[in-house]
Amino acid sequence: MIRKSFNEGWTVAPKKTLYAVLAGGAPSRPVRLPHDGMRDLDRDPASPSGSRSGYFPSAHLAYEKTFDVPAEWRDKTVAVEFEGVYRDAMVYVNGDFTAQRPNGYSPFSLTLDPFLRFGQRNVIRVELRAHDDSRWYTGAGIYRNTWLGVADPVHIPFGGVQVRTSDIERDLAVAAVHVEVANPLRHAVTVRVHSEIRDAAGRSTSRSSIPLTVLPGEPAIARLRHYVTHPQLWDVDEPSLYSVQAVVTDENGAQLDEAAATFGFRTVQVDPVNGLRLNGRTVKLRGGCVHHDHGPLGAAAIDRAEYRRAEILKAAGFNAVRSGHNTISPAFLDACDRVGLLVMDEFADVWTESKTSHDAALTFPEWWERDIEAMIRKDFNHPSVIMYSIGNEILEVGRPLGSAWGRRIADKVRSLDSSRLVTNAVNGLLAATDLLLGTSPTDEPFDINVILSKDGVSAFGASELVTRRTEETHSQADVCGINYSEARYSLDAQLFPERILVGSETFPGALDVLWELVEKHPQVIGDFAWTAWDHLGEAGVGRPVYADDADQPTGLVSPYPWLLSGAGTIDITGRRRPISYWRETVWGLRTEPYIAVHRPQFHGRQVRLTAWSWDDALESWNWAVAPGSPIVVDVYSDADEVELHLNERLLGKASVGAVRSCIARFETAYEPGTLTAVAYRDGLEVGRASLRSGQGDLRLVASIDRDRIAADGTDLAYVEIAIADESGTVANEVEALVSLRVDGAAELVGFASARPDNTEPFGSDAHTTYEGRVLAILRPTRPGRILLTAEADDLPSTSVSVTAVAEG
The missing domain is CATH 2.60.120.260 (Galactose-binding domain-like)
Structure with missing residues (x-):
C-alpha cells in the first residue's frame, strides 16, 4: 500500500x-x-x-x-x-x-x-x-x-513486505522477499507479485515475479527468492542499505498496488568464545540507553529529531542503543540504519505486576501478543535491530510462574522472527521483590540498607539466592541481560560457561571498571549505560547534591521544579557533557586530552553523588570568581601523565589514574588566561588541549546545524545560541533572558536550555541561558527563507537564516 x-x-x-x-x-x-x-x-x-x-x-x-x-x-x-x-x-x-x-x-x-x-x-x-x-x-x-x-481492494497492507536475508557470503547472498496480499472481496483472485531489489546507488540487482491466488478474507504471502551477487554488507562503519519494490498486478498486467521497504545484508552470531560477531568480526557493544522523549519537543518523534540524536550518539563513540522501557520509533530505527547504530529494542517495562497505579500491566494479559506482533512487524526489515529485550526489570522473573510468562513472550518473538537475539533486562534485586516486601515464605531476610548501596546491588545480584531465582529466566534468553550486577560477569563464566551476557543497564560513571570486565570476558558482549541522552522525568536521579542545598531530595526523588533526570552523558539540547568525553577515552576512541573544571564556587562544599551522577564540572576556564580562588582541574586522557600549564607557566604534572581511571587531577588556583593540558606517554607528547578565559565585550552568537532543510514536514533546524566574546569563548556563568522572533516559512516548535530544574516552558519564545547557552528548534511551514532573530538585554542581537526547500 x-x-x-x-x-x-x-x-x-x-x-x-x-x-x-x-x-x-x-x-x-x-x-x-x-x-x-x-x-x-x-x-x-x-x-x-x-x-x-x-x-x-x-x-x-x-x-x-x-x-x-x-x-x-x-x-x-x-x-x-x-x-x-x-x-x-x-x-x-x-x-x-x-x-x-x-x-x-x-x-x-x-x-x-x-x-x-x-x-x-x-x-x-x-x-x-x-x-x-x-x-x-x-x-x-x-x-x-x-x-x-x-x-485497490486486493492490496499489500501496511508492513506487508518483509525481507529475510540468509546464506550471506562474499560473492553471493539470498534475500527472500515475503509480500503479503489481502483480499476483502467475496471471490478468489489470482494476481502476479513482482519484486525488484536495488542497491544504495539505485542499481537493480535482482528481479522476480510469481503468480499468487488469494482467497476471500484470507491473506496470502508471496515468497520471492532473490540472489544478490557481491552484496554490500551493512555494518556500523559502513551501513550499506538495499531497497525492495513490490508490485501486485492483475491477470492482465494492470497494477493493483505497490509497496517498498529498506533492508540490509548482515550476519549476527553469539557464542562464549567469540562473543558477538557482526559479519564475522567480534564487536563489543559500546551502548547507551535512551528514552523516547526529545527534551524541548517533548515526546514528538519528528524524523529530523530522531536522526540528529542518532548522529550525535554515533559521534560520541556509541555503536549501540537500547530503547529503555518501550519499543523504539520507526523514525529512530531508520536513523540507526542510516548512521550505523546497533539496536536492542525493548518490549515492555511491566508484564502482569504494576510499578505505578495505572500502568500497562492493566492491559498486558489481553494485549501482549498483539503488541509483540506490532513490534516485530515494525522492526523486521531494519538491519540495525540485532536484539529484542522482552522486558526491563520485570518484577515477576524471580518466581516460577513469572518465568513461565517470560517463556511465552520469548517463544512468541522467536515464532515471528527467529533471526534476532532475545534478551531480558534482569535486575537481581527486583527479582527478589517479595523479600523486599517481606512476603516471601521461603527465603531468608536481608539487610536492605546494605543492599541498596552501589556495590551492594551488584553483590546481591551475584548472590546464590538471585542465581537460583533467575536461572530459569536467563535460560530462556539468547543473551542474558544484566542490570547493575557486573559481579555476575566473572561468576557466570564459572557457573554457566555457556551463557552470553550483556550489561543491559549500568552506572555511567563505572565504565572504567565495567569495560575492563567486558574486554576480559568474551561472553560479555557489551555495556549499556543509563543513560546515553538526558531525558524528562525521573527527575534528579543523576544530580550532584550539596550538603547545604535548600531542596534536598528524598532518596532519588528531587522536589519541584526539578525536571530532568540529569543522568545522561548528552544533555537534552544535544551537547556532550564531560562524562561523554571520559567514556570515549575509556573506550579507547579518544587520544586528545579533555579538560573538565570543577565549579569553583562550590569548592570545599560537601557533595553527594548518586550512582548515576558525574562530577559537577564543565569544559571551561571562564569563571566569575576572584583570582587565587581554589579550583580543581581534571584532565581526561589515556596517556601516562599530564602537565598542566597556565599562561605558559607550568603548574605541575600528575599521573593519569591516580584518582580515577583515565583522569589526572590538579588542585590549583584560578587565574584568568589560557589553561593548557599536555599529555605524555612513554615520555613523548601525544596530545594537548587548551581553554581560555573570556576577553572583551559579550554578544549573542547563533549557529545553525544546516543552511538548507526540507519543507516536507519531517525536517527541523536546530539553532544554538550562546553568550560569548569575539573569539567564541562562552560565558558559562552569565544568565540572560533570550527572546526570539521567527520570520518567514517556519514556526518555533521548541526552545530550551539544559537547566535540570527549569520552570520556563518549552513552548515559549523567551528562555534563560544555562551555562551560557540555549537551543531553538524551527519547523518549516512551507518552502522559503527563514530568519531567526535573538535578543537579550544589554547584548547586541543576532540573526541566522535557513532556507526550506520543497521536495525534489
Whole structure:
C-alpha cells in the first residue's frame, strides 16, 4: 500500500464531558503531527506522578482531523496507520467507534471503509489519556507519524513486505522477499507479485515475479527468492542499505498496488568464545540507553529529531542503543540504519505486576501478543535491530510462574522472527521483590540498607539466592541481560560457561571498571549505560547534591521544579557533557586530552553523588570568581601523565589514574588566561588541549546545524545560541533572558536550555541561558527563507537564516 503522510490538518483540545461541552465547548488549536499534547501543560508540584514525570500533570486529550473522501474511493481500500499514540487510544470515524489501542508505543492500523462517507468531508477523532502510568515522562498525544493508504481492494497492507536475508557470503547472498496480499472481496483472485531489489546507488540487482491466488478474507504471502551477487554488507562503519519494490498486478498486467521497504545484508552470531560477531568480526557493544522523549519537543518523534540524536550518539563513540522501557520509533530505527547504530529494542517495562497505579500491566494479559506482533512487524526489515529485550526489570522473573510468562513472550518473538537475539533486562534485586516486601515464605531476610548501596546491588545480584531465582529466566534468553550486577560477569563464566551476557543497564560513571570486565570476558558482549541522552522525568536521579542545598531530595526523588533526570552523558539540547568525553577515552576512541573544571564556587562544599551522577564540572576556564580562588582541574586522557600549564607557566604534572581511571587531577588556583593540558606517554607528547578565559565585550552568537532543510514536514533546524566574546569563548556563568522572533516559512516548535530544574516552558519564545547557552528548534511551514532573530538585554542581537526547500 502506498503511504501518504496524514500528519497535517489536526486539532487538539482537552477532552471534555458532554455536559462541559454543552456549557461552553472545548477550545481546540491546530497542530501538526507528530505532536505531544502534554509538553505545554502547566507543571504541578502536586502532579500524581511527581518527579517520575518531571511534575507534568495527567492529560486527557482529543485530536481531530477533517479530510475529504472522494466518491471514487468507494471501490478502494482506505486505511490509516498510527505509529504511536500515547496512551489508551480510542479512534472514532464520523462519530463511530472504530478501534482502540491501550499500548502507547505500539503502531497500529485500521481499515476505514465501513465508516466513511464517500464524496463528503469526514472526521477522524482520536482520544487518549495519560495518568500516573509510568516511571518516566511519557508525553501524551499522537506523537509519532501517521499515514493514509488508498489502494485497490486486493492490496499489500501496511508492513506487508518483509525481507529475510540468509546464506550471506562474499560473492553471493539470498534475500527472500515475503509480500503479503489481502483480499476483502467475496471471490478468489489470482494476481502476479513482482519484486525488484536495488542497491544504495539505485542499481537493480535482482528481479522476480510469481503468480499468487488469494482467497476471500484470507491473506496470502508471496515468497520471492532473490540472489544478490557481491552484496554490500551493512555494518556500523559502513551501513550499506538495499531497497525492495513490490508490485501486485492483475491477470492482465494492470497494477493493483505497490509497496517498498529498506533492508540490509548482515550476519549476527553469539557464542562464549567469540562473543558477538557482526559479519564475522567480534564487536563489543559500546551502548547507551535512551528514552523516547526529545527534551524541548517533548515526546514528538519528528524524523529530523530522531536522526540528529542518532548522529550525535554515533559521534560520541556509541555503536549501540537500547530503547529503555518501550519499543523504539520507526523514525529512530531508520536513523540507526542510516548512521550505523546497533539496536536492542525493548518490549515492555511491566508484564502482569504494576510499578505505578495505572500502568500497562492493566492491559498486558489481553494485549501482549498483539503488541509483540506490532513490534516485530515494525522492526523486521531494519538491519540495525540485532536484539529484542522482552522486558526491563520485570518484577515477576524471580518466581516460577513469572518465568513461565517470560517463556511465552520469548517463544512468541522467536515464532515471528527467529533471526534476532532475545534478551531480558534482569535486575537481581527486583527479582527478589517479595523479600523486599517481606512476603516471601521461603527465603531468608536481608539487610536492605546494605543492599541498596552501589556495590551492594551488584553483590546481591551475584548472590546464590538471585542465581537460583533467575536461572530459569536467563535460560530462556539468547543473551542474558544484566542490570547493575557486573559481579555476575566473572561468576557466570564459572557457573554457566555457556551463557552470553550483556550489561543491559549500568552506572555511567563505572565504565572504567565495567569495560575492563567486558574486554576480559568474551561472553560479555557489551555495556549499556543509563543513560546515553538526558531525558524528562525521573527527575534528579543523576544530580550532584550539596550538603547545604535548600531542596534536598528524598532518596532519588528531587522536589519541584526539578525536571530532568540529569543522568545522561548528552544533555537534552544535544551537547556532550564531560562524562561523554571520559567514556570515549575509556573506550579507547579518544587520544586528545579533555579538560573538565570543577565549579569553583562550590569548592570545599560537601557533595553527594548518586550512582548515576558525574562530577559537577564543565569544559571551561571562564569563571566569575576572584583570582587565587581554589579550583580543581581534571584532565581526561589515556596517556601516562599530564602537565598542566597556565599562561605558559607550568603548574605541575600528575599521573593519569591516580584518582580515577583515565583522569589526572590538579588542585590549583584560578587565574584568568589560557589553561593548557599536555599529555605524555612513554615520555613523548601525544596530545594537548587548551581553554581560555573570556576577553572583551559579550554578544549573542547563533549557529545553525544546516543552511538548507526540507519543507516536507519531517525536517527541523536546530539553532544554538550562546553568550560569548569575539573569539567564541562562552560565558558559562552569565544568565540572560533570550527572546526570539521567527520570520518567514517556519514556526518555533521548541526552545530550551539544559537547566535540570527549569520552570520556563518549552513552548515559549523567551528562555534563560544555562551555562551560557540555549537551543531553538524551527519547523518549516512551507518552502522559503527563514530568519531567526535573538535578543537579550544589554547584548547586541543576532540573526541566522535557513532556507526550506520543497521536495525534489
